[in-house]
Amino acid sequence: MARNQAKAQNRAEPPAPARRASDRGRYGRLNRERVLASALDLVDREGLTALSMRRLGAELGVEAMALYRYAAGKDALLDGLVEALHLELEERLAADKAASTWQAELGRIARATYDVCLAHPQVVPLLSTRMLAVPLARRPLATLRHHERVIALLEEAGLGTDRAAAVFRAFTAWVLGYVSVELQAMVDNPEEPDPAFRLGLHHMPPQELPRLRAAAPALAERGGPEGLVAGLDALLDRFTGEA
16 A cells, blocks of 8 residues: 555656756856856867857856857857957947048948957858858847948948948958958068078978069068058949949
């Protein structure tokens, strides 16, 4: 009879709920902003290859499963890094007064983008690669707001929708391309004091590459935001002159 009572009691008890990973981290409960900020900090320190749900969870003091409430997986984290850069861009732009003309404002946006990218060089490749992987409508809202801002300025300049779209593509290509060239690896041996050996020019055949060898020291120098804006102004003048 005791055995029957135990069976009845077991049947009456509801099953234990599935264990849920806690999202209370080392410094309190998580939110999306903290998760993305921690991911950005990790990538800044150790590069994109270090980023995983498990590693990020360890950084935050939670199990990896707890992060899935804020990012559906590794791809979502990568998109979150792009979002984080555009949010930082918005903050930088909001901190300063807008320029008086549409062209000067595009220059201000380009400079701010340059500053954000050089502050987070490990994340910069994602600005291009995630555009290849993620359709326009599914990109982070902060990214879409950036696109909207640029196109609005171009329409303010009197460009029609098709022309504004063409200039938007050129603007994006120039800014991202310029930043990528600024961040390219040039130094072969940082411990070498001689500039030629530091750049590894002895690896480049002088008969085949005389001009590139001669230009390498200049190419190793960054053009800075001044070069970015000068090229952008020339680009915009060309497009608006053809309008």
